[in-house]
Amino acid sequence: MGRSDRKKEHYYREAKRKGYRSRSAFKLKQIARKHRLLKGVDKVLELCSAPGGWTQILRELDNTLEIVAVDLDKMPPIQRVKFIQGDITAPDVVETIRDLTGGSVDLVLSDCSPNVTGNWTLDVARQLELAEATVSIADGLLTTNGKVLAKVFQGKGFQQFLQTVRDRYRSVKLVKPDASRKSSAEIYLLAALPRKQKEREDD
Ligand SMILES: C[S@@+](CC[C@H](N)C(=O)[O-])C[C@H]1O[C@@H](n2cnc3c(N)ncnc32)[C@H](O)[C@@H]1O
Numbered sequence: 001m002g003r004s005d006r007k008k009e010h011y012y013r014e015a016k017r018k019g020y021r022s023r024s025a026f027k028l029k030q031i032a033r034k035h036r037l038l039k040g041v042d043k044v045l046e047l048c049s050a051p052g053g054w055t056q057i058l059r060e061l062d063n064t065l066e067i068v069a070v071d072l073d074k075m076p077p078i079q080r081v082k083f084i085q086g087d088i089t090a091p092d093v094v095e096t097i098r099d100l101t102g103g104s105v106d107l108v109l110s111d112c113s114p115n116v117t118g119n120w121t122l123d124v125a126r127q128l129e130l131a132e133a134t135v136s137i138a139d140g141l142l143t144t145n146g147k148v149l150a151k152v153f154q155g156k157g158f159q160q161f162l163q164t165v166r167d168r169y170r171s172v173k174l175v176k177p178d179a180s181r182k183s184s185a186e187i188y189l190l191a192a193l194p195r196k197q198k199e200r201e202d203d
Pocket of ligand 1: 021022024047048049050051052053054055070071072073086087088089111112113114115130
Protein backbone atom coordinates (compact mmCIF):
# COMPACT_ATOMS: atom_id res chain seq x y z
CA MET A 1 0.00 0.00 0.00
CA GLY A 2 1.40 3.43 -0.97
CA ARG A 3 1.66 6.40 1.40
CA SER A 4 -1.42 8.06 -0.04
CA ASP A 5 -3.52 4.89 0.34
CA ARG A 6 -2.30 4.43 3.91
CA LYS A 7 -3.40 7.96 4.73
CA LYS A 8 -6.80 7.35 3.13
CA GLU A 9 -7.19 4.15 5.14
CA HIS A 10 -6.14 5.95 8.34
CA TYR A 11 -8.76 8.69 7.97
CA TYR A 12 -11.36 6.14 6.90
CA ARG A 13 -10.79 4.18 10.12
CA GLU A 14 -10.71 7.33 12.24
CA ALA A 15 -14.02 8.51 10.73
CA LYS A 16 -15.61 5.14 11.57
CA ARG A 17 -14.24 5.25 15.09
CA LYS A 18 -15.50 8.77 15.75
CA GLY A 19 -18.85 8.24 14.03
CA TYR A 20 -18.22 10.80 11.27
CA ARG A 21 -20.15 10.28 8.09
CA SER A 22 -17.19 11.04 5.84
CA ARG A 23 -13.40 11.08 5.81
CA SER A 24 -13.79 14.60 4.54
CA ALA A 25 -14.85 15.63 8.05
CA PHE A 26 -11.16 15.72 9.02
CA LYS A 27 -10.38 18.18 6.24
CA LEU A 28 -12.80 20.71 7.67
CA LYS A 29 -11.65 20.03 11.21
CA GLN A 30 -8.02 20.69 10.23
CA ILE A 31 -8.82 23.82 8.20
CA ALA A 32 -11.11 25.18 10.93
CA ARG A 33 -8.40 24.80 13.58
CA LYS A 34 -5.52 26.15 11.53
CA HIS A 35 -7.37 29.12 10.03
CA ARG A 36 -9.73 29.91 12.92
CA LEU A 37 -12.55 29.54 10.45
CA LEU A 38 -15.40 29.92 12.92
CA LYS A 39 -14.08 33.03 14.67
CA GLY A 40 -16.82 35.65 14.63
CA VAL A 41 -19.19 33.31 12.77
CA ASP A 42 -22.83 32.87 13.84
CA LYS A 43 -24.49 31.72 10.65
CA VAL A 44 -23.16 29.23 8.08
CA LEU A 45 -24.36 28.14 4.67
CA GLU A 46 -22.98 24.74 3.71
CA LEU A 47 -23.24 23.80 0.03
CA CYS A 48 -22.92 20.16 -1.10
CA SER A 49 -23.16 18.90 2.47
CA ALA A 50 -24.21 15.23 2.13
CA PRO A 51 -23.68 12.82 3.76
CA GLY A 52 -22.98 15.39 6.50
CA GLY A 53 -19.43 14.89 7.78
CA TRP A 54 -18.65 18.62 7.61
CA THR A 55 -21.98 19.46 9.21
CA GLN A 56 -21.15 17.14 12.11
CA ILE A 57 -17.85 19.00 12.58
CA LEU A 58 -19.61 22.37 12.55
CA ARG A 59 -21.96 21.17 15.28
CA GLU A 60 -19.09 19.67 17.26
CA LEU A 61 -17.01 22.86 17.10
CA ASP A 62 -19.84 25.25 17.90
CA ASN A 63 -23.15 24.04 19.16
CA THR A 64 -24.77 27.46 18.78
CA LEU A 65 -24.15 27.95 15.04
CA GLU A 66 -27.12 28.53 12.77
CA ILE A 67 -26.63 26.18 9.84
CA VAL A 68 -28.36 25.89 6.49
CA ALA A 69 -27.14 22.95 4.40
CA VAL A 70 -27.87 22.02 0.78
CA ASP A 71 -27.24 18.93 -1.34
CA LEU A 72 -28.65 17.15 -4.37
CA ASP A 73 -28.79 14.01 -2.25
CA LYS A 74 -30.74 13.39 0.91
CA MET A 75 -28.90 13.95 4.15
CA PRO A 76 -29.77 12.28 7.46
CA PRO A 77 -30.82 15.02 9.90
CA ILE A 78 -28.43 16.81 12.23
CA GLN A 79 -29.72 18.77 15.20
CA ARG A 80 -31.08 22.22 14.31
CA VAL A 81 -29.72 22.14 10.76
CA LYS A 82 -32.09 23.43 8.09
CA PHE A 83 -31.57 21.19 5.09
CA ILE A 84 -32.55 21.84 1.47
CA GLN A 85 -32.43 18.98 -1.00
CA GLY A 86 -31.67 20.56 -4.38
CA ASP A 87 -29.23 21.71 -7.03
CA ILE A 88 -27.13 24.72 -6.00
CA THR A 89 -27.05 25.91 -9.63
CA ALA A 90 -30.87 26.13 -9.82
CA PRO A 91 -32.37 29.63 -9.30
CA ASP A 92 -35.29 28.33 -7.19
CA VAL A 93 -32.84 26.59 -4.83
CA VAL A 94 -30.84 29.83 -4.50
CA GLU A 95 -34.12 31.57 -3.65
CA THR A 96 -34.89 28.99 -0.94
CA ILE A 97 -31.37 29.45 0.45
CA ARG A 98 -32.02 33.18 0.63
CA ASP A 99 -35.29 32.58 2.52
CA LEU A 100 -33.86 30.08 5.01
CA THR A 101 -30.74 32.13 5.77
CA GLY A 102 -32.71 35.36 6.05
CA GLY A 103 -30.49 36.83 3.31
CA SER A 104 -27.13 36.89 5.09
CA VAL A 105 -24.47 34.50 6.41
CA ASP A 106 -20.98 34.89 7.90
CA LEU A 107 -19.45 31.82 6.26
CA VAL A 108 -20.12 29.81 3.10
CA LEU A 109 -18.63 26.31 2.93
CA SER A 110 -18.56 24.26 -0.24
CA ASP A 111 -17.15 20.76 -0.70
CA CYS A 112 -18.85 20.15 -4.04
CA SER A 113 -17.87 17.34 -6.38
CA PRO A 114 -19.92 16.29 -9.38
CA ASN A 115 -20.64 12.64 -10.04
CA VAL A 116 -17.24 11.78 -11.43
CA THR A 117 -17.42 10.36 -14.97
CA GLY A 118 -13.77 9.36 -15.33
CA ASN A 119 -13.40 11.89 -18.15
CA TRP A 120 -10.97 14.26 -16.39
CA THR A 121 -11.66 17.31 -18.61
CA LEU A 122 -15.40 16.98 -18.14
CA ASP A 123 -15.13 16.35 -14.38
CA VAL A 124 -12.91 19.42 -13.92
CA ALA A 125 -15.32 21.59 -15.95
CA ARG A 126 -18.32 20.42 -13.92
CA GLN A 127 -16.56 20.87 -10.62
CA LEU A 128 -15.55 24.39 -11.66
CA GLU A 129 -19.22 25.20 -12.36
CA LEU A 130 -20.03 24.21 -8.78
CA ALA A 131 -17.18 26.34 -7.40
CA GLU A 132 -18.39 29.28 -9.52
CA ALA A 133 -21.95 28.78 -8.28
CA THR A 134 -20.58 28.82 -4.72
CA VAL A 135 -18.87 32.18 -5.22
CA SER A 136 -21.94 33.63 -6.89
CA ILE A 137 -24.20 32.51 -4.01
CA ALA A 138 -21.67 33.81 -1.47
CA ASP A 139 -21.64 37.16 -3.29
CA GLY A 140 -25.30 37.67 -2.56
CA LEU A 141 -25.24 36.61 1.09
CA LEU A 142 -21.93 37.31 2.83
CA THR A 143 -21.66 39.88 5.60
CA THR A 144 -18.85 42.50 5.52
CA ASN A 145 -16.41 40.25 7.39
CA GLY A 146 -17.66 37.13 5.65
CA LYS A 147 -15.60 34.19 4.39
CA VAL A 148 -15.97 31.45 1.86
CA LEU A 149 -14.20 28.09 1.78
CA ALA A 150 -14.62 26.25 -1.51
CA LYS A 151 -13.16 23.10 -2.99
CA VAL A 152 -11.72 23.43 -6.50
CA PHE A 153 -10.02 20.90 -8.76
CA GLN A 154 -6.72 22.23 -10.09
CA GLY A 155 -7.24 21.79 -13.80
CA LYS A 156 -8.29 23.85 -16.80
CA GLY A 157 -9.88 27.13 -15.72
CA PHE A 158 -8.45 27.02 -12.19
CA GLN A 159 -6.07 29.99 -12.55
CA GLN A 160 -8.76 32.13 -14.09
CA PHE A 161 -11.19 31.21 -11.32
CA LEU A 162 -8.56 32.05 -8.71
CA GLN A 163 -8.10 35.47 -10.29
CA THR A 164 -11.87 36.09 -10.23
CA VAL A 165 -11.94 35.27 -6.52
CA ARG A 166 -8.91 37.54 -5.91
CA ASP A 167 -10.80 40.36 -7.63
CA ARG A 168 -13.72 39.85 -5.28
CA TYR A 169 -12.01 39.26 -1.93
CA ARG A 170 -9.23 41.13 -0.16
CA SER A 171 -7.70 37.94 1.26
CA VAL A 172 -7.43 34.66 -0.68
CA LYS A 173 -5.47 31.61 0.47
CA LEU A 174 -5.02 28.17 -1.04
CA VAL A 175 -5.37 25.49 1.58
CA LYS A 176 -4.50 21.78 1.41
CA PRO A 177 -5.27 20.01 4.69
CA ASP A 178 -3.33 16.89 5.68
CA ALA A 179 -6.48 14.79 5.28
CA SER A 180 -6.59 15.69 1.58
CA ARG A 181 -4.32 13.31 -0.31
CA LYS A 182 -1.33 14.97 -1.98
CA SER A 183 -2.07 13.03 -5.14
CA SER A 184 -5.59 14.44 -5.37
CA ALA A 185 -6.18 17.50 -7.57
CA GLU A 186 -8.47 19.10 -5.04
CA ILE A 187 -7.50 22.21 -3.17
CA TYR A 188 -9.53 24.56 -0.98
CA LEU A 189 -9.79 28.25 -1.56
CA LEU A 190 -10.28 30.32 1.55
CA ALA A 191 -11.42 33.83 0.72
CA ALA A 192 -12.21 36.52 3.26
CA LEU A 193 -13.29 40.14 3.32
CA PRO A 194 -15.47 40.56 0.24
CA ARG A 195 -14.73 43.72 -1.74
CA LYS A 196 -17.67 46.00 -2.22
CA GLN A 197 -18.96 46.42 -5.79
CA LYS A 198 -17.57 50.00 -5.93
CA GLU A 199 -14.12 48.88 -4.78
CA ARG A 200 -14.09 46.19 -7.49
CA GLU A 201 -14.99 48.71 -10.19
CA ASP A 202 -12.29 51.18 -9.05
CA ASP A 203 -9.47 48.58 -9.10
C1 LIG B 1 -17.52 15.19 -1.46
S1 LIG B 1 -19.26 15.20 -1.24
C2 LIG B 1 -19.44 16.27 0.15
C3 LIG B 1 -19.03 15.61 1.44
C4 LIG B 1 -19.36 16.43 2.67
N1 LIG B 1 -18.49 17.58 2.79
C5 LIG B 1 -19.21 15.58 3.91
O1 LIG B 1 -18.23 15.78 4.65
O2 LIG B 1 -20.07 14.73 4.16
C6 LIG B 1 -19.80 16.15 -2.59
C7 LIG B 1 -21.29 16.42 -2.64
O3 LIG B 1 -21.58 17.34 -3.69
C8 LIG B 1 -22.95 17.13 -4.01
N2 LIG B 1 -23.32 17.84 -5.24
C9 LIG B 1 -22.79 17.67 -6.48
N3 LIG B 1 -23.39 18.49 -7.36
C10 LIG B 1 -24.30 19.23 -6.66
C11 LIG B 1 -25.22 20.25 -7.02
N4 LIG B 1 -25.33 20.70 -8.29
N5 LIG B 1 -26.02 20.78 -6.05
C12 LIG B 1 -25.95 20.32 -4.78
N6 LIG B 1 -25.09 19.34 -4.38
C13 LIG B 1 -24.27 18.81 -5.31
C14 LIG B 1 -23.02 15.63 -4.12
O4 LIG B 1 -24.35 15.20 -4.05
C15 LIG B 1 -22.15 15.19 -2.92
O5 LIG B 1 -22.94 14.89 -1.81
